[in-house]
Amino acid sequence: MYERIQVKQINDHIWLLDDNGDSTGYLVTGEKSGLIIDTMTGYENVRAVAEKITDLPLAVINTHGHPDHIYGNVYFEKVHIHPADIAVAERFYQDPVFVQAIKETGLHPAEFVPVTEGKVFDLGGIELEVYELPGHTPGGIALLDRKDRILFPGDSILEQTWMQLPECLPMEQFLESLKRIQILRSEFDYLLTGHGSELVDASFCEVHLKAVEEVCMGKKDNDVPYTWFGGTCMAHPYGKEPRRIVYK
Numbered sequence: 001m002y003e004r005i006q007v008k009q010i011n012d013h014i015w016l017l018d019d020n021g022d023s024t025g026y027l028v029t030g031e032k033s034g035l036i037i038d039t040m041t042g043y044e045n046v047r048a049v050a051e052k053i054t055d056l057p058l059a060v061i062n063t064h065g066h067p068d069h070i071y072g073n074v075y076f077e078k079v080h081i082h083p084a085d086i087a088v089a090e091r092f093y094q095d096p097v098f099v100q101a102i103k104e105t106g107l108h109p110a111e112f113v114p115v116t117e118g119k120v121f122d123l124g125g126i127e128l129e130v131y132e133l134p135g136h137t138p139g140g141i142a143l144l145d146r147k148d149r150i151l152f153p154g155d156s157i158l159e160q161t162w163m164q165l166p167e168c169l170p171m172e173q174f175l176e177s178l179k180r181i182q183i184l185r186s187e188f189d190y191l192l193t194g195h196g197s198e199l200v201d202a203s204f205c206e207v208h209l210k211a212v213e214e215v216c217m218g219k220k221d222n223d224v225p226y227t228w229f230g231g232t233c234m235a236h237p238y239g240k241e242p243r244r245i246v247y248k
């Protein structure tokens with residue numbers, strides 16, 4: 001078994017699970033249960049890692065359907081996801097490398113349980129509420145932990161935001177989603193993102209929103225070509241490296 005997941009304790013009931021720098025998941029516990037937010041690459045058994053931390057019953061949710069956030073779903077029976085991202089996830093389940101891996105291990109991806117805005121995971125003293133945040137993917141969600149004043153936005157509010165993928169929605173729609181999340185801004189002070197190693201000050205939301213707005217308004221004078229594994233697109237830099245909005 002690979003040992004990739006570095007566990008970092010954020011407070012007495014939140015743990016950051018850094019999957020070898022490839023992506024980040026979280027374990028949040030209350031008095032009666034726990035929630036795993038994203039299962040990451042699946043190379044290491046995230047369930048076993050979480051069960052070393054807590055013996056509470058665990059629910060699982062994917063912030064969105066990208067492979068670096070869902071492949072560890074093979075270690076669970078049921079995983080919550082927004083219905084608009086089930087097709088995205090199932091497409092990545094057909095990747096030949098993943099197909100080969102599940103053939104070799106005999107594991108199978110969890111059954112998806114659709115979850116939409118307003119769903120509250122009541123962990124006992126800690127509640128996490130689902131908010132829809134479409135853009136990076138059609139069914140992206142954020143989770144708000146009001147007690148800790150933390151928002152978990154997945155890949156939607158990241159220093160380097162990828163909006164060039166085939167499943168990404170138009171930038172204007174992403175901008176509308178980000179503006180809608182701003183309504184909650186008085187209820188959180190920190191972000192825990194899908195590719196982070198620490199708490200991020202939530203004032204980053206405004207910086208990030210402004211950058212997305214600039215792309216939508218056509219302020220592209222400083223934009224540069226950006227090469228990724230799917231080809232070359234464009235990137236809108238804002239602030240210091242690696243801050244950029246990558247777009248089609």
Ligand SMILES: [Zn+2]
Pocket residue numbers: 064066136155
């Ligand atoms: Zn993603």
